[in-house]
Amino acid sequence: MNVVLGIDIGGSSTKIVGLRTDGSVISMLRVRAEDQVTSLYGALGNYLTSNRLSLNEVRRVVLTGVGASYVEGDIYGLPTCKVDEFSATGTGALALSGQSSAVVVSMGTGTAFLWASPDGIRHLCGSGIGGGTLGGLCRKLVGMERFGQIKKLAESGDLDQVDLTMKDITVHAAPTLDPDMTAANFGNLAEDATPADLAAGVINLVLQAIGTMTVLACQCCDSRTVVLTGSMTTLPQAAANFQLFEKLYGIRYIIPENATFATAIGAGLYSLKKRPEA
DSSP, X not given: OOEEEEEEEOSSEEEEXXXXXXXXXXXXXXXXXXXXXXXXXXXXXXXXXXXTOOGGGEEEEEEESGGGGGOOSOBTTBOEEEOOHHHHHHHHHHHHHTOSSEEEEEESSSEEEEEEETTEEEXXXXXXXXXXXXXXXXHHHHSOOOHHHHHHHHTTOOGGGTOEEHHHXXXXXXXXXXXXXXXXXXXXXXXXOOHHHHHHHHHHHHHHHHHHHHHHHHHHHTOOEEEEESGGXXXXXXXXXXXXXXXXXXXXXXXOTTGGGHHHHHHHHHHHHHOSOO
16 A cells, blocks of 8 residues: 555644545544644554554655644655645645635634635734634633533534523614624623533634634635634534525535545645655
């Protein structure tokens, strides 16, 4: 087997994807990153063992993500290169979604907004609101910061105990506004709001802030298509939130399968496109 390994070393986790030379995916692995370099070597060893791969079956290792800057030289003597995170994310998002062009949103520790098209990939803007915001606020509010714990807790939360909606403040909302649309995140916080309610409120705040920024990004690029990537796409509330933005603004939101691994997949694909024979 001739394998290209795409590895996305993020701020909170490391994702590794094995690709055949035709670009098809062999398998994917994610590990929590307590330390970027340690998690890289741990993930790589785990991946090779799990897939019964030897080092001589790996054509090259392709690194991307913020943690890639901490790695110098070749890994385990394997040819190693780096792809910038924006190029990797845009390439992976278009490949997974089947789109030729789109606004691409990478929802990681923070959030990046890109324009990806046949002409290339361009960074539009970024926001400090993302998974790190979710974890930090929930650590203070409900005593949890692990993504999986927050995700499970929030499923039983009641947003009416936290957020102020349009129907709470007006009888006749503007025709373009849904009565259930949030007027103010945490604007109706009940004294007896439960930890589940608070967790749901934080998720809603983060997703809606990102959603609003996608609308502005689309206006900047004259686009009506958004591809969402990153770990927060796995939140049950994500689809419902972006469906509301779709209804309000006529934008098509796509959460492709394996969206969490878009950057790692894109790193491998980008290297195959740029250096097919190397």
